[in-house]
Amino acid sequence: MTDPQFEEILRGHLPFLPADEPLTPDTNLTDHGLDSLGIVDLLTALEGQYGVAFVDDALTRETFETVGSLWSVLDGLRPAAV
């Protein structure tokens, strides 16, 4: 569903996620330590890695609820593959 860079970046922003616990689409980000300033850092990292800009509805709280919701928004921001 996701890609390795996404998972690596995300894990770096989830301080309460054990290294051996797999990320699933339902993994709750807040429960694993992603707070407001963590979201800011995460956004900067994702924007730098993927060359996208989070704006408008991509910046609602729902985006950052789960691994799946964040990936879905990020994937939608990326240019379509040709």
Place this chain on the structure above:
Amino acid sequence: MDTAFVFPGMGPSRFPEVGRFMVGNPIARRLLRRADEVLGYSVVDRFADADTDYDEAAQVAFLVNCLALAEWAQQHLDEVPAVCTGASFGQKTVAGYTGALSFEDTVLLTARLARVLDDYFRTEHTDIVTQSFVRVPDDRLEPVLAELTARGEWYEFACHLDAGFHMVNLRQSAVDWFVTRLRSVGGLPLYAMRPPMHSSLFTGLHATVRDEILPEFTFADPAVPIVSDQTGELLTTADQVRTLVLDGFVRPVRWPDAVATLRDRSVGKVLVVGQDAMFGRVECVVRSFEVVAVNPRLAMQPRRQPVPAGR
């Protein structure tokens, strides 16, 4: 290089997050017993049952936890500050830590102010909230605020936290438009807080605190200089500390100014003493200092016992 103690503003804090520290840490237990005597109720019991984030007992618990952590840091990290500061709620904590107020008076003042705030905002400025947001540099924020004004809306900065990171007071009815507009320029809205804080509109609250609350308390010169979170000035007298606490109701927090003063004072290490998700983590702080988060989690970690000499 000197060390500074930074007492953070209060964020939402629930009993399960800090309860283990409050009942398990001997310093916290001792201070809580004293707080219970002052207030005539169990802070732990009432905090555990609190149904709002900023309940009176939650505020007292936050205060006591910060002061207990400061004492713990002195004992276990061997740190003594050359200068202190407190952000927003932390103004009261720093007054207590530096001895500008006695512990008992700091607890009592915190509880009295919590009640006065509750009463005031129950009937006054019922439509105003404090909205926080981040990722909005000035060149993007200025047009948004100009549009807000053009729509006939009032706003006022409540808190400058860092570059692109602010809190603004505005009417609840304007919040949906405001946060949508912030998102359109890449901003991340955080929370709309009620009761609101730090506004020149709250003169009635300021007068009540000045005339009915503060005359019951005697301030002393602080044992350690305090940096004002409103101006960045260095405060060394009882009257200055009293004014700091009083004016916090009507003046915005200018956190980068306080941070700049710490830098100018040759501070190299900052201990952020208390539960904090904001003031000790913003770029202007982490870029400037070695930052140690002295929170309940750190204090409850098992610590290695010193090895007796000769072994």
